[in-house]
Amino acid sequence: MWDDIKSVLTFAAFRPDADDPELAWLKRSEGRKSLLLNISRSQVSWRSFNRRGKLDQAGMHDGDLADVASQRGEEWRSLTEGGWCVVSLNNRFIISLENGLMRADNLNHLLRTNPRSVLGPKYDRGKRYALYHHTDTTASMLLACEDSMVKVTEDVLRGIGLKPGRICCGLFAMMEYSIRSIAESSRGQAPGSYLLIAACEGSIAALAQQDGQWRDLRCRSGLGAEGVETALQIVSPLVAKAPPGTPVFFVSDGQDASFRTTLMEQLERVGARDLTQEDLLWKVIGEH
Amino acid sequence: MSQFLCHDFKTPRTDTSRRLPGSMRLVPVMFYVVCLATGFFIFKDMRGMKEAEKQRLEAVKEKEEIAGELTKLDEEKLKIENELYRAQSVAKWMEGSRVMQPITVAIARTMPLETNITELSLERSPDLPSQISLLVRMINATVAEVPKIESAVNRLHYRTHSGQQAKQGDQVEYRSMLVWQDQ
Numbered sequence: 044m045w046d047d048i049k050s051v052l053t054f055a056a057f058r059p060d061a062d063d064p065e066l067a068w069l070k071r072s073e074g075r076k077s078l079l080l081n082i083s084r085s086q087v088s089w090r091s092f093n094r095r096g097k098l099d100q101a102g103m104h105d106g107d108l109a110d111v112a113s114q115r116g117e118e119w120r121s122l123t124e125g126g127w128c129v130v131s132l133n134n135r136f137i138i139s140l141e142n143g144l145m146r147a148d149n150l151n152h153l154l155r156t157n158p159r160s161v162l163g164p165k166y167d168r169g170k171r172y173a174l175y176h177h178t179d180t181t182a183s184m185l186l187a188c189e190d191s192m193v194k195v196t197e198d199v200l201r202g203i204g205l206k207p208g209r210i211c212c213g214l215f216a217m218m219e220y221s222i223r224s225i226a227e228s229s230r231g232q233a234p235g236s237y238l239l240i241a242a243c244e245g246s247i248a249a250l251a252q253q254d255g256q257w258r259d260l261r262c263r264s265g266l267g268a269e270g271v272e273t274a275l276q277i278v279s280p281l282v283a284k285a286p287p288g289t290p291v292f293f294v295s296d297g298q299d300a301s302f303r304t305t306l307m308e309q310l311e312r313v314g315a316r317d318l319t320q321e322d323l324l325w326k327v328i329g330e331h
Numbered sequence: 332m333s334q335f336l337c338h339d340f341k342t343p344r345t346d347t348s349r350r351l352p353g354s355m356r357l358v359p360v361m362f363y364v365v366c367l368a369t370g371f372f373i374f375k376d377m378r379g380m381k382e383a384e385k386q387r388l389e390a391v392k393e394k395e396e397i398a399g400e401l402t403k404l405d406e407e408k409l410k411i412e413n414e415l416y417r418a419q420s421v422a423k424w425m426e427g428s429r430v431m432q433p434i435t436v437a438i439a440r441t442m443p444l445e446t447n448i449t450e451l452s453l454e455r456s457p458d459l460p461s462q463i464s465l466l467v468r469m470i471n472a473t474v475a476e477v478p479k480i481e482s483a484v485n486r487l488h489y490r491t492h493s494g495q496q497a498k499q500g501d502q503v504e505y506r507s508m509l510v511w512q513d514q
Contacts, residue, residue, distance in 0.1 A: 052359050056351050063350075064339035130341075151336075155343050173338035188340060197342060210341035223335055331337045 061127040061208045064151065068129055068209060069096050069330045075124035078205070079329045081213055082196060083133040083244045084265040087111040088298050090325045091122035098322055098329075103298045109199050116203030126206045130196060131213030131328050133244045136188040138215055138262040141165065144183045146176055173212065175219045178226060179234060182257040184250070186215040209328070213296070214243040214264070216327045218250065221294045221318060238285050240278055240315070242295040242306060243324055247274045251281045259284070271305045278306075282313050291315035296324035427461035429511050437483040438467060446472040449502070453509075461511035463489070472503040480505060488512045 050056040059071045068077070074094055081088045088103040100122060104111045112119075120126060145161045147153065154174060159166040161174070165185075171193050173186040193210055200207055218241045229235060234255020241248050247270075248262040261277045263270075282291065293315045295303040307317055320326070431453045442448060450468035465484075469476060474496055481491050484507075494507040 051351070051355075052362060054356065054359060057353060057356050060350060062344055064341070065336075067336060151338065155340065171340035173340055175338075186338070193340065193342065207341050209337065209339045211338050216337045219338070220335060328337050331335045 061125060061206070064155070064209065067331050068328070071208060072096070072127060075127075076122060077208075077329075078119055078123045078128040079131070079325050080119075080128055080200075081131040081133055081244055081324060082108050083246075086244065086298070087115075088244065089115075089119065089122075090322070090329070092329055094124075096330075098325055108196060112199050112203050116205075120204050123205065126204050127208040128200065128205050129209045129211070129328050130200070130207045131211055131216070131243075131324065132188055132192060132196065133213055133246050134265040135192045136186060136212050136215070136246075136262075136264050138184055138186050138212075138218070138248050138260060140257055140260045141183045141185045143181050144174065144176075144185070150174065171210075173215060175215070175222070177257055180256055184215070184218065184257075184260065186212050188212055211328055213324045213328055214241055214246045214248055214262075216331075217241045217243055217294055217296065217324060218248055220323075220327045220331070221292065222250070224318065225292060236286065236289045238281055238289055238291045240291065240293045240306075240310065242274065242293075242297065242303065244297040245270055245299075245302065247277060249278050249281050251285060253286070253289075271302055274302075274306055275309055278310070282310075292318050294318045294323060296322070424460045426513075427459065427511060428455065429461070431455070431463060433487055434463070434465070434484060434489070434509070437487055438480050441479040441483045442469065442472070442476065446470070446476060461513075463509040463511075465491075465505070465507045465509050467505045469503045469505075471501050474498060474503060476503065477505050481507070484509055 047056070058073065059066045061071045061077075063071060069092075072092060073096065076094055076099075077092045079090045079092070085107065086103065086105050087108055088101075090101045091099045093099040102115070102118070104115055119128070145153075150161060151174075153161050154172050158172050162172065162185075166172075167187070169190050170187040171190050172188075175184040175186075177183065196210065197207055218239065221239055221241060225237060225239065236253045236255075237251075239250045239252075241250075245266045246262075246264040247266060248260065250257060251259040259281055261281060263273065263277055266273050285291075291310060291313050293307060293310050294317075295306070296319065297303065303319070307315065434453060435451055438451065439448065447470045448467060449470055450466065452464075452466040454464040454466075456462040456464065467480060477494070477496050481494065484491060488511060489509040490512050492508040492510055494505070496506075497504045
């Protein structure tokens, strides 16, 4: 009761809830420190937002989340106010192309609460989902992440006093962001063709668009920094299938610069443009 | 790009309540406004109370001073009234104290030639100066002289009271109290 009165008198009751998935993270964490975690198969990296909403401290630790959390829990807690954090899962997910999926204003809410109503027979109860629709066609990118992975992550973080305000897939978020960026930069032009390759801490996804239609999407999560060869094997068929002159875009983020450099060296041969921005992953999952 | 919202597939919480609508911000705003207004009025009233207390003390002091002055004035008034009373008494006495010489002259003139006045006494009352005790002793006089004396005295605006006359041989004694008749 007293807490409720206090929250009303301090206007905290009117500020966006850190748990509200309908708002951008920066709005939810306005005026307080928050933590961004990127959890890969054998590595956890993090950045923090200071009270002014600027990226602040960074860190990386090799190992399983449970091991890293037990060692870094205190440090992570000190980087947050209220324990709220954003988690990017970079392992045990798959991105696929789907057609004719339901589109509604409350789609994201339905996906969280009743995914079967959106996905129909494609729904698997052991998965968590996210969707990104093509603006001009019925195609959609469907992200499916292991439900157990999400639950374990939530349990581990709860165990060290952190509260996940958002759990997402960094690679999928980077894909969404890049597709929107490309669409905005080519606004007013006829639907074109391109090949978008996104890499995030050893996970990779490649999307091919031809004449305004999404044709192919390949994805592999949890490759690790050493999986450059595998990544090239995933990308190469798409590059080979693309008509000559198709623009190739590349976005990447991660602690291991050699992965990006090696991959970009290969992609430069087909004229790829590097759209990578500094701290892209953190900005995409932490500001939007 | 402003509408881009990152996806989220965390386990939805069930223990959250709806956020309060923005219009409810008026509640804390009004609370602070009322607090400020209350503080302002308390401060204002405290100042007013202090000022009133100061004025009350000044008024009490002034009242005491005035009461002191009033007492002084009363004493002076009493003194003046005493003086006035005395003065009035003196004035009354002075007014009442008429010259007695005309009485003796008037009485002497009323006497016939054969009558001798052996004693004429006029004694003014010390308390009532308008009252004069008259004693006349005459030889070779009759009681008929007494009305003459009374009429002579009346002409001088005195009235006779308690007149007594006594005759022993050829001596007549007349006593009376003369009272001045104020116009």
